[in-house]
Amino acid sequence: MRVVKFGGSSLANGPQVQKVLNIILAEPKRRVIVTSAPGKRSDSDIKVTDLLIKYANCVLQKRDYQPTLNQIWTRYQEIADFFDISQNLLQPLKQELIELPLTNYANYDFLMAAFKAHGEKINAQLLTLILQRQGVAARFLDPKTAGLLVSDVPNDAAVLPQTYQNLKKWRHTQELLIVPGFYGVTESGQIATFSRGGSDITGAILAQGLQAELYENFTDVNAIYAADPRIVTHPQPIQVMTYRELRELSYAGFSVFHDEALIPAIEGQIPIKVKNTNHPNLSGTMIVPEQHFHTQNVITGVASSNHFAALYLHRYLLNKEVGFTLKLLQIFYQFNISYEHMPSGIDDLTVIFDKRQFTEELRQQMCQKIQEVLNPDYLEWIDDYAILMIVGEGMRNKIGVMKLITSSLAKKNIGLHMINQGASRISIMLGTKQADAPIAVSEIYHQFFN
Amino acid sequence: MRVVKFGGSSLANGPQVQKVLNIILAEPKRRVIVTSAPGKRSDSDIKVTDLLIKYANCVLQKRDYQPTLNQIWTRYQEIADFFDISQNLLQPLKQELIELPLTNYANYDFLMAAFKAHGEKINAQLLTLILQRQGVAARFLDPKTAGLLVSDVPNDAAVLPQTYQNLKKWRHTQELLIVPGFYGVTESGQIATFSRGGSDITGAILAQGLQAELYENFTDVNAIYAADPRIVTHPQPIQVMTYRELRELSYAGFSVFHDEALIPAIEGQIPIKVKNTNHPNLSGTMIVPEQHFHTQNVITGVASSNHFAALYLHRYLLNKEVGFTLKLLQIFYQFNISYEHMPSGIDDLTVIFDKRQFTEELRQQMCQKIQEVLNPDYLEWIDDYAILMIVGEGMRNKIGVMKLITSSLAKKNIGLHMINQGASRISIMLGTKQADAPIAVSEIYHQFFN
Structure with missing residues (x-):
């Protein structure tokens, strides 16, 4: 049995939903379908989720929401x-949308979660109707009925462990189950949504709970590529990769989906397939546990x-100073700043940050505090x-990988600010100037793939 | 004006002291001489400092110390x-040694410090007598008279800042000053010794305080070498290096002297020359501040x-977990363990320790605590x-250094557990298996020096 999730662009309009139907019907093992909300039909289009947020805001601010409500319904009507x-089959779905402002919510955040x-939810119900009309024994399964319980955080919920117990009873159902992604219900019965990668998470939770043999994630890219196609022309699609390879690549900008959304599937050791709804015959990318990977x-x-x-700190005898790093981490904690990596020399330390968490003011305040508390001989912010x-898992037992990498970079005269390789040996992290990065990616790609 | 320090082997017997005399008299700028205690004359010999410790222990344990006292005096008598x-000139020196047990000390630790x-002290006085007999206007300068004040820690004293004020008045003295190394006096007038690199520290303090143009450190090696002569046959002597290069190399086993002993000279930006008493015509190694280095x-x-x-920790989503490293450092703190480096991946962390601080029991307790508190998916101790x-300062603006290094290692099939290079770019740190390390040193040496 497979759990199959379709992204927003795969369910954006009639012709796209037709492709989804074809995919579902082509393989009898596809027994559980997870929907997204209708996505953009063109670059200038608005996602239904964004329209729903507007709808909620109009309600909260007591402004006229009718035009927005119409705009939303039109999307479903069109499909x-x-x-x-x-x-008459559609009326109850429309009614549900209309009645959204009339329901009682615990607070504004729960209202927002329910609207979104x-x-x-409407898309899953609509897909059920469409499948039923094709003669398929399809059943809309609400997260509430399914038992998909989440924590009490309206717009950043986490799945509760009990969910997996609840899902067991759906393992052997004969009907094709259509489940809306992105949300669950709290123990008190309120709707709460996940924060990011919404329907990906629902699919991953179902894949674990139903012990799927495969979790198929249909999106609008052919595969995960060995390098960014904006940098490398026609990069090789990755046929098979491991969970942790995906995670390490996601970290540095691979963004097919948010890797954390896959955790429930990974915990259940369920293989994940990334495929393109528009080209379902392409093999896509398979993501597997380490032990099944060759x-x-x-x-x-x-x-x-x-x-x-990067923040570079130098202080003579730093290495002998017990507590230097501890004090530094306490400053980060105080400023609510998380750091990524901290390569160190004998008397120096480089701290690498995700700079999106800084304002210029916050950065200055933090650097000033570090100067005061730790009194380094030298402090530099490298923007x-x-x-x-x-x-690559293949790097693990292979000698000479660094040689190939550094040769590629030396050839192009690219300097390395930082090299960080821990004991895991499935990844190497390098620091360069921003202008050098795409050249470096391209050189390294060609070194290993051509 | 130069401050000149002679090591224990340079003052071990008459013929060695003759070499020291020749060195002092060859250069009129050598105005301040720092002595060590007489060292070993052969491999099986005992250093005078060790005999003094034995003498002190006999006194403390009320055992017969006369044979040890005779053994000590014989060393000076021989010179x-x-x-x-x-x-009759020697009698006061001998008397001082004899009266050591009769003095009042604040406690046993101060007794031990004074004996050591x-x-x-006796060697400096003896050298003064020898120089005076050659017609040199030499003056024995006791740390107490000099104003070399130290903290109240009998066997691990630190110089007090006031010392540098006190030393000013000796800058323009006409006599050749002979100063015993290894100790200072506390504010209450007790003798307290430095912990390690004893007379090196005294020389460095005097070099700063007297604003020497050069601090010459005479020992029994020709130079600091570019690689360990036990690994590489006839490695190149280093002509000039910077303070921080010395520090980084000392860290990984260069042991000509304890680099921390040089701090006072470094603070004063005094260049340091390492030379061999036995081959004073060889140019030795010059250690200079960064700004004077080309x-x-x-x-x-x-x-x-x-x-x-190394301790390797893996935990899925570790990177997202604020406070993971903080908790880890708190555990180290709790166990009074200092760590050296902490290269990290996305979901893994390697912590590198100086393993001399662990007993097997302590290691196990610490690992168990980490397992309990941080619950990693995987924890491995790599012994x-x-x-x-x-x-190399020369690496700073040079591209392709890593390429040469990794090429050398790949050629010999050497795997790299860890690569750590921060922003300073004057050093690269690699982790290998122990058996690979000498091969790697030799390969890298030959890559760059041949």
């Missing part, structure tokens, strides 16, 4: 019309990201910083 | 005889050390760990 669904969740490739992928900055991740 | 010093310090060499030296171990330091 329904494509499949010739009768108006209906993008997925590869001929030395590296699986290379990625870079510009959203880092022109890019991180490269070279990732 | 005095070589230079034909009359017995007399190895240097080099054609890419690397200055390479060293390795086996006294490290077979060596650290290589490749150091």
Whole structure:
């Protein structure tokens, strides 16, 4: 049995939903379908989820929400019309949207969560109607009925462990189950949504709870690539990769989906397949646990990201000073700043941050505090910083990988600010200037893949 | 004006002291001489300092100390005889040694400090007599008279800042000053010794306080070498290096002297020359501040050390967990363990320790605590760990250094457990298996120096 999730662009309009139908019906093992809300039909389009947020805000601010409500319903109506669904079947769905402002919510945040969740919910109900009209024994399964329980945080909920117990009874159902993604219900019965990668998480939770043999994640890219196609022309698609390879590549900018959304599937050791709804015959990318992974490739992928900055500290005899790092971490804690990595020399320390968490003011305040408390001989903030991740389970027992990498970079006259390789040996992290990063990615890619 | 320090082997017997005399008299700028206690004359010999410790222990345990006292005095008598010093001039020195047990000390630790310090003190007085007999206007200068004040820690004293004020008045003295190394006096007038690198520290303090143009450190090696002569046959002597290069190389096993002993000279920006008493015509090694350093060499030296171990921790989503490292450092703090470096991946962390601080029991307790508090998916203690330091100011603006290093290692099939390079870029730290370390040192040395 497979759990299959479709992204927003796969369910954006009639023709797209037709592709989804074809995919579902092509493989009898596809027994559980997770929906997203209708996504953009073109670059200038608005996602239904964003319209629902507008709808909620109008309600909260007591402004006229009717035009927005109409705009939302039109999206579903358009899909329904494509499949010739009768108006009386649609009426209850429309009614649900209309009645959203009339329900009691614990607070404004729960109101917002419930509004947003209906993008997925209505779409799942609509898909059920469409499938039923094709003669398929499809059943809409609400997270509440399914037992998908989440923590009491309206817009950043976490799945509760009990969910997996609850899901057991759905393992052997004969009907095709259509489940809306993105949300669950709290123990008191309120709707609460996940924060990011919403329907990906729902799919991953179901895949674990139902012990799926495969979790298929249909999106609008053909595969995960060994390098960013904006940097490398026609990079190789990755056929198979491990969970942790994905995680390390996601870190430096691979963004097919938010890797944390896959955790429930990973915990359940469920293989994950990434496929393109528009090209379902392409093999896509399979993501598997380490123990089921064999590869001929030395590296699986290379990625870079510009959203880092580095703080360089030098102080004579720093290495002898017990508590220096501890004090530094306490300052970060005090400023609510998380750091990424901290390569150290004997008397120096480089701290690498995700710079998106800083305002210029916060950065200055933190640096000033560090200067006061730790009194380094030298403190420098390096803003022109890019991180490269070279990732591959195949590097583990292979000697000479660093040689190939550093040769590629030396050839292009690229200097390395930082090299960080721990004991895991499935990844190498490099620091370069931002302008050098795409050149470095391209060189390293060609070194290993051509 | 130069401050000149002679090590224990340079003052071990008459013929060695003759070499010291020649060195002092060859250069009129050598105005301040710092002595060590007489060292070993052969491999099986006992240093006078160790005999003094034995003497002190006999006194403390009320055992017969006369044979030890005789043994100590014989060492000085032998040197005095070589230079034909009359017995009546020597009598006060001998008397001082004899009266050591009769003095009042604040406690046993101060007794021990005073006994140990007399190895240097008697030697300085004797050298003064020898110089005076050659017609030199030499003056024995006791740390007390000099104003070399130290903290109240009998066997691990630190120099007090006031010392530098006190030393000013000796800057323009016309006499040749002979100062015993290794100790100072506390504010209450007790003798207290430095912990390690004793007379090196005294020399460095005097060099700063007297604003010497050069601090000459005479020992029994020709120079600091670019690699350990036990690993590389006839390695190149380092002509000039910077303070911080020395510090980074010392870290991984370069042991000409304890680099911390040089701090006072470094603070005063005094250049330091390492020379061999036995071959004073060889140019030795000059250690200078960064700003006075120019080099054609890419690397200055390479060293390795086996006294490290690594702890590898893996936990899925570790990187997202604010406070993970903080908790880890708190555990280290609780166990009074200091760590050296902490290279990190996305979900893993390697902590490198100086393993000499662990007993097997302490290691197990600490690992157990980490397991309990942080609950990593995977924890491994890697005992077979060596650290290589490749150091060079010349690496700073040079691209392709890593390429040369990793090429050398790949050629010999050497795997890298860890690569750590921060922003300073004057050193690269590598982790290898212990058996690979000498091969790696040798390969890297030959890559850069041949």
